[in-house]
Amino acid sequence: MSATKTELVNRLNNKQATIGIVGLGYVGLPLMLRYADIGFRVLGLDINQKKVDDLNQGLSDIEHIPHEKVAKAITQGFSATTDMSRSKECDALILCVPTPLNSYREPDLSFVTNTMDALKPHLREGQVISLESTTYPGTTEEELLPRIEESGLKVGESIFLVYSPEREDPGNPNFETRTIPKVAGGHTKACLDVGIALYQHAIDQLVPVSTTKAAEMTKLLENIHRAVNIGLVNEMKIVADRMGIDIFEVIDAAATKPFGFTPYYPGPGLGGHCIPIDPFYLTWKAREYGLHTRFIELSGELNQAMPAYVLGKLMDGLNSHGKALSNSKILVLGIAYKKNVDDMRESPSVQIMELIRDKGAALDYSDPHVPVFPKMRAHKFDLSSVEISAETLVGYDAVVLTTNHDRFDYDLIKQHAKLIVDTRGVYRQPADHIIKA
Numbered sequence: 001m002s003a004t005k006t007e008l009v010n011r012l013n014n015k016q017a018t019i020g021i022v023g024l025g026y027v028g029l030p031l032m033l034r035y036a037d038i039g040f041r042v043l044g045l046d047i048n049q050k051k052v053d054d055l056n057q058g059l060s061d062i063e064h065i066p067h068e069k070v071a072k073a074i075t076q077g078f079s080a081t082t083d084m085s086r087s088k089e090c091d092a093l094i095l096c097v098p099t100p101l102n103s104y105r106e107p108d109l110s111f112v113t114n115t116m117d118a119l120k121p122h123l124r125e126g127q128v129i130s131l132e133s134t135t136y137p138g139t140t141e142e143e144l145l146p147r148i149e150e151s152g153l154k155v156g157e158s159i160f161l162v163y164s165p166e167r168e169d170p171g172n173p174n175f176e177t178r179t180i181p182k183v184a185g186g187h188t189k190a191c192l193d194v195g196i197a198l199y200q201h202a203i204d205q206l207v208p209v210s211t212t213k214a215a216e217m218t219k220l221l222e223n224i225h226r227a228v229n230i231g232l233v234n235e236m237k238i239v240a241d242r243m244g245i246d247i248f249e250v251i252d253a254a255a256t257k258p259f260g261f262t263p264y265y266p267g268p269g270l271g272g273h274c275i276p277i278d279p280f281y282l283t284w285k286a287r288e289y290g291l292h293t294r295f296i297e298l299s300g301e302l303n304q305a306m307p308a309y310v311l312g313k314l315m316d317g318l319n320s321h322g323k324a325l326s327n328s329k330i331l332v333l334g335i336a337y338k339k340n341v342d343d344m345r346e347s348p349s350v351q352i353m354e355l356i357r358d359k360g361a362a363l364d365y366s367d368p369h370v371p372v373f374p375k376m377r378a379h380k381f382d383l384s385s386v387e388i389s390a391e392t393l394v395g396y397d398a399v400v401l402t403t404n405h406d407r408f409d410y411d412l413i414k415q416h417a418k419l420i421v422d423t424r425g426v427y428r429q430p431a432d433h434i435i436k437a
């Protein structure tokens with residue numbers, strides 16, 4: 001074992017190491033809290049000055065992470081900075097930056113490469129770099145490795161490189177960072193050893209794999225599995241609906257099978273930063289190998305068709321009440337991409353809102369987690385969340401239930417809405433004014 005590796009592993013094992021979390025978002029922030037909680041000094045590095053200022057004042061910008069937790073981390077030695085040269089203070093640098101698609105639906109690795117370029121001049125012997133952002137197999141070797149080695153350091157000897165995908169599930173009360181098993185691959189055996197030393201205090205169960213590529217592919221398999229199965233149930237939903245069968249009843253019945261079946265639920269389309277996006281990282285990379293990822297494309301097609309399917313159901317419902325959408329007033333319920341969170345990224349509710357607006361309808365939304373429609377790169381609405389009451393509900397020709405937050409009063413909605421388009425299977429009992437979509 002090289003002296004550098006031994007020293008770094010010892011510093012990690014003794015919790016003398018400083019952990020740098022680069023990118024303090026949905027993934028980076030919980031990880032920061034975990035390392036602070038178990039006694040490490042943590043330095044947060046982010047390019048967003050406002051976020052850094054807020055965090056240094058003990059303020060969280062993520063709804064399900066309370067301010068008190070950030071404030072407590074500060075007392076445990078956490079601070080945040082936009083000064084990337086301070087990365088020198090860190091023994092570990094864990095990269096949690098975004099990996100979106102560009103407008104051609106191709107991987108946009110600019111956040112990862114910009115981060116690495118910003119860190120490069122400050123890298124030093126005895127550090128471990130771990131990439132957590134979801135990405136295609138080969139990213140760590142093709143994008144991080146050469147940048148690190150340009151600094152003159154030798155990966156596996158004087159500096160260590162790991163890929164370890166994040167499996168955060170925001171808003172899921174059953175799991176926390178510690179209890180979600182974590183996959184890790186090293187560029188060399190020594191890199192993996194250091195990676196294990198880095199994560200073993202923070203995570204109950206580590207799952208080492210043989211290469212960084214295997215770890216990158218593992219994360220994609222998980223998310224592709226989900227995207228494909230959601231595509232399947234969305235197709236089954238349409239067939240079941242035409243046959244007069246309730247797909248939710250069918251899924252619940254199938255889920256009683258104790259082996260070989262995992263329930264997935266249909267909905268208004270895919271949302272969030274992961275499932276609609278990550279599969280296409282593999283599609284793009286597979287082309288380099290002359291391969292087509294047909295399951296990914298097919299499920300993408302099915303899932304992306306859901307907002308238009310919901311719109312069709314809404315228009316049918318209004319039509320049966322003798323109304324046209326263009327003359328109607330519509331309330332969209334739940335605009336975050338999934339229940340009980342405030343995350344709007346890729347939310348299919350927003351696409352549905354745009355389709356409704358394009359048809360000329362008057363539109364409002366209600367979402368207890370999103371009080372004001374936020375600034376988004378590609379979408380704009382000057383709207384604030386409408387408070388739901390018996391009086392407000394009767395003012396709408398239809399409500400479209402797109403995100404089933406627990407904080408909605410579903411009985412009140414059922415009692416007072418003239419027409420409900422339910423995309424989430426909230427209302428299982430058939431009623432004349434409820435349409436499943």
Ligand SMILES: NC(=O)c1ccc[n+]([C@@H]2O[C@H](COP(=O)([O-])OP(=O)(O)OC[C@H]3O[C@@H](n4cnc5c(N)ncnc54)[C@H](O)[C@@H]3O)[C@@H](O)[C@H]2O)c1
Nearest residue numbers: 023024025026027046047048096097098099115133134166
């Ligand atoms: N959100 C999830 O539930 C989730 C789950 C698993 C994996 N992931 C993956 O984790 C990665 C991060 O996702 P997220 O949801 O935390 O993103 P996010 O947008 O919430 O946070 C990213 C943070 O990185 C910062 N940042 C951007 N460029 C930077 C740079 N050059 N240097 C330093 N900081 C920079 C941003 O300011 C932001 O604070 C993505 O690859 C995503 O696919 C996300």
